[in-house]
Amino acid sequence: MSEWDIKKLxxxxxxxxxxxxxATAEVLMMTPSAVSQQLSNLARQLGVTLLEAHGRRVxxxxxxxxxxxxxxxxxxxxxxxxxxxxGYLQGEAGEVRVGAFSTAVPALVVPAVQQLRRSHPALxxxxxxxxxxxxxxxxxxxxxxxxxxxAAHAPSARDPKFALLPLLTDPLDVALPAGHPLAAExxxxxxxxxxxxxxxxxxxPWSEITTAACExxxxxxxxxxxxxxxxxxxxxxxxxxxxxxxxxxxxAERRAGVVTRILSADQPRRHVVAAVRRGAEEGPAxxxxxxxxxxxxxxxxx
Numbered sequence: 001m002s003e004w005d006i007k008k009l010x011x012x013x014x015x016x017x018x019x020x021x022x023a024t025a026e027v028l029m030m031t032p033s034a035v036s037q038q039l040s041n042l043a044r045q046l047g048v049t050l051l052e053a054h055g056r057r058v059x060x061x062x063x064x065x066x067x068x069x070x071x072x073x074x075x076x077x078x079x080x081x082x083x084x085x086x087g088y089l090q091g092e093a094g095e096v097r098v099g100a101f102s103t104a105v106p107a108l109v110v111p112a113v114q115q116l117r118r119s120h121p122a123l124x125x126x127x128x129x130x131x132x133x134x135x136x137x138x139x140x141x142x143x144x145x146x147x148x149x150x151a152a153h154a155p156s157a158r159d160p161k162f163a164l165l166p167l168l169t170d171p172l173d174v175a176l177p178a179g180h181p182l183a184a185e186x187x188x189x190x191x192x193x194x195x196x197x198x199x200x201x202x203x204x205p206w207s208e209i210t211t212a213a214c215e216x217x218x219x220x221x222x223x224x225x226x227x228x229x230x231x232x233x234x235x236x237x238x239x240x241x242x243x244x245x246x247x248x249x250x251x252a253e254r255r256a257g258v259v260t261r262i263l264s265a266d267q268p269r270r271h272v273v274a275a276v277r278r279g280a281e282e283g284p285a286x287x288x289x290x291x292x293x294x295x296x297x298x299x300x301x302x
Contacts, residue, residue, distance in 0.1 A: 006078070008042035009071045011035055012050065016060055016068060017140065027141060072160035076279035083283025094285035095124045099135040100148035101205075103230070104272060107249035107300065108148065108168070112292035119292075123285055132205065136162070139275060145286055148293075151271035153205055163281050165290065168272040168297035170249050172213060173260045175233075177240040183259040190217035190266045197224030197242035199233050210245050213268035234258050249300070272297070 015024045015035070025032045043050045048063040060068075086094060100109050105127060113125045130138060132153035138144040140161060148167070155162055174193065176183050182192060190213065198221040200210040206228070214221040224242045227233045230253040233244050238257035246253075246260060247270060254260060274293060280286055 003045040079279030097126045097144040099130040099144040104148045111296045147275045163278045165274045172245045172268045175246045194219035199225045199242040199244040201228045
């Protein structure tokens with residue numbers, strides 16, 4: 001029977017994700033020569049060729065992809081074993097590291113942490129603000145245990161490394177200056193704002209969300225100003241410089257000179273999901289954090 005070495009399989013999986021031996025060595029804090037040596041040893045142990053030259057780089061062979069398909073099941077089972085062992089050893093205690101995007105931190109994560117401090121005071125939750133791409137890199141590398149992101153920017157549900165869990169459908173409202181002619185318009189629709197100057201980020205998730213929502217309503221928004229943070233966006237709205245879509249989760253950022261209107265027929269929405277490494281959702285500490293997040297999300301939806 002071939003010898004399956006978990007450490008070397010992890011190196012092979014990291015190479016598949018990072019693309020180069022150098023990048024793999026950096027993320028695993030190894031030297032490139034050590035990475036190459038470990039993978040050569042794994043190839044000998046399994047009796048197959050795992051890497052082949054591709055220009056000045058290497059790429060995984062079909063045999064390597066076959067090995068990793070089976071290795072994913074092993075990694076998931078090890079996560080379950082770690083989760084069960086942690087529950088046995090720690091009981092109500094433990095630590096869960098959460099990576100979450102900016103608006104999710106005050107709207108979902110902080111209330112969940114406050115709730116857990118009352119119900120499970122020995123459970124420590126460490127929070128790290130991170131947008132989707134960084135959050136999933138951290139999750140994959142084991143630097144966080146749970147990642148919150150928008151569904152549109154989450155990995156595929158078929159990705160064997162992660163389990164995705166729906167949390168919340170977050171409506172998008174429109175923010176207008178208090179004196180805007182449409183601020184009190186009954187039955188306001190997104191299409192009514194087709195000729196307004198818009199404020200949203202120059203790139204990234206919020207730019208894509210705003211553009212997609214407006215295009216679904218039948219127009220391409222004219223971007224008058226670009227900003228990424230809600231403080232800057234709402235300050236410009238308050239000054240009469242344009243209008244903006246605002247997630248309801250960002251309600252804490254409201255300003256006195258801004259009117260926030262719920263759109264009637266064409267209400268755009270975004271979907272928030274939690275992700276864990278597959279198998280880890282069964283761990284009691286992670287499960288408690290997920291339950292608290294679901295409770296907070298349910299209260300917001302209600």
